[in-house]
Amino acid sequence: MSDYKITDLNKVKRGPNRATYDVATINAIVDAGFIAHVSYIYEGKAICIPMAYARIEDKIYLHGSLKNRMLLALLQAKEASLTIMHLDGLVLARSGFHHSVNYRSATIFGSVSEIIEDEYKTKVLKAIVDQMIPDRWNSLREMTDKERNATLVVALQINTASAKVRDVGVADEKADEELPIWAGIIPIKQVALPPISDNKLSKQVTIPEHALAYYNKNKA
Numbered sequence: 001m002s003d004y005k006i007t008d009l010n011k012v013k014r015g016p017n018r019a020t021y022d023v024a025t026i027n028a029i030v031d032a033g034f035i036a037h038v039s040y041i042y043e044g045k046a047i048c049i050p051m052a053y054a055r056i057e058d059k060i061y062l063h064g065s066l067k068n069r070m071l072l073a074l075l076q077a078k079e080a081s082l083t084i085m086h087l088d089g090l091v092l093a094r095s096g097f098h099h100s101v102n103y104r105s106a107t108i109f110g111s112v113s114e115i116i117e118d119e120y121k122t123k124v125l126k127a128i129v130d131q132m133i134p135d136r137w138n139s140l141r142e143m144t145d146k147e148r149n150a151t152l153v154v155a156l157q158i159n160t161a162s163a164k165v166r167d168v169g170v171a172d173e174k175a176d177e178e179l180p181i182w183a184g185i186i187p188i189k190q191v192a193l194p195p196i197s198d199n200k201l202s203k204q205v206t207i208p209e210h211a212l213a214y215y216n217k218n219k220a
Contacts (some may be wrong), residue, residue, distance in 0.1 A: 009109055010162040020162045026163045029084055029106040030055050034131040036082040036108075038062065040073045053082075054127035060108060060156045061115070061124045072154050074112045080156055083107045086166065090186040094176040102185065106163040108156065115153040118145075124153050135210040192218035 003020045006011060013020035020026070039048045049070060054061050060082065064071050074080045090100035105166070115121050126137040168184045192215045195207050 002102045002163065005114060010107070010160045012101055012162050012164055013136055014099075015164060015166075018166050019038050020163045021161070022163075023161075026062075026106045026108075026112060026130040026161050027205065029086065029104045029163055030060070030108070031131075032104070034128075035086050036060070036084045038063075038070065038074075038080065038082045040070050040080065041077065042069055050192045051082075052132065054124065054131040054209075056124070056127055058158045060110070060158060061128060061153060062121050062156070063125060063128060063153045066150060066152050068152055071154050072185060074154060074156075076113055078112055079110065080112050081107060081109045081157070089188050091166075091170055092183055092186065094172045094179050094183045096182040096204055098170065098172050100166065100171070102166050102168070104163065104165050104167075107159045108158055110159045113155050113157070115155055118148060120150065121148055121153050124155075125151065133210060133214050135213075136188055139210065189220075190218070191220040 002023060004026070005021060008045060010021070021073055034054075035050050036053045037048050038051050039046065041047070047070070050071070051064075062074075063069060078087060085103060085105040087101060087103050091102060116191040117171055120144065125143065129137045129211070144193050147164050159195060169185060195211045195215055197205070197207060
């Protein structure tokens with residue numbers, strides 16, 4: 001499957017020229033981050049909160065405590081949607097009406113199920129840690145059975161999705177283009193600063209290669 005089928009659920013109705021349903025493009029947007037905004041209904045109220053996630057093939061995984069009201073609500077509803085967005089630039093036009101941002105966003109819709117089996121849960125929790133920073137999990141102490149049993153892990157099967165991408169310049173009115181007002185783009189980039197070691201570490205513990213690699217890849 002190269003594209004998700006366009007339906008009433010995933011169809012981008014505003015700015016359809018910026019829409020894409022390409023699976024590879026949507027997966028790239030998902031994989032570029034590790035925080036998703038997840039929507040759910042709790043006691044009749046709509047709530048949206050940010051959550052760490054990981055994608056493995058066609059599923060997105062979330063985790064929390066056994067009493068996490070969001071995860072329990074999602075399991076009860078048996079379906080969910082979440083959004084991932086990356087801000088790439090401020091688009092400053094000659095008119096306030098045409099100010100915008102350059103961005104990449106993906107909205108995912110899917111069915112929700114609980115992950116029970118221990119080995120599967122461990123695989124997912126490893127993926128969530130490594131989604132934040134690659135190769136981190138293997139440097140950590142082993143997770144205990146108590147910790148794993150106290151963690152609720154859910155899978156969102158990606159049934160359909162869509163993305164919107166804006167990556168162009170200013171779109172002013174033709175009549176405004178000669179005005180003596182500055183217009184342009186301020187690129188936005190999330191950068192990493194040098195790692196700061198915990199003050200409880202012994203002097204023999206040095207910054208690991210995976211942390212330095214992440215910093216070097218993402219520094220300004």
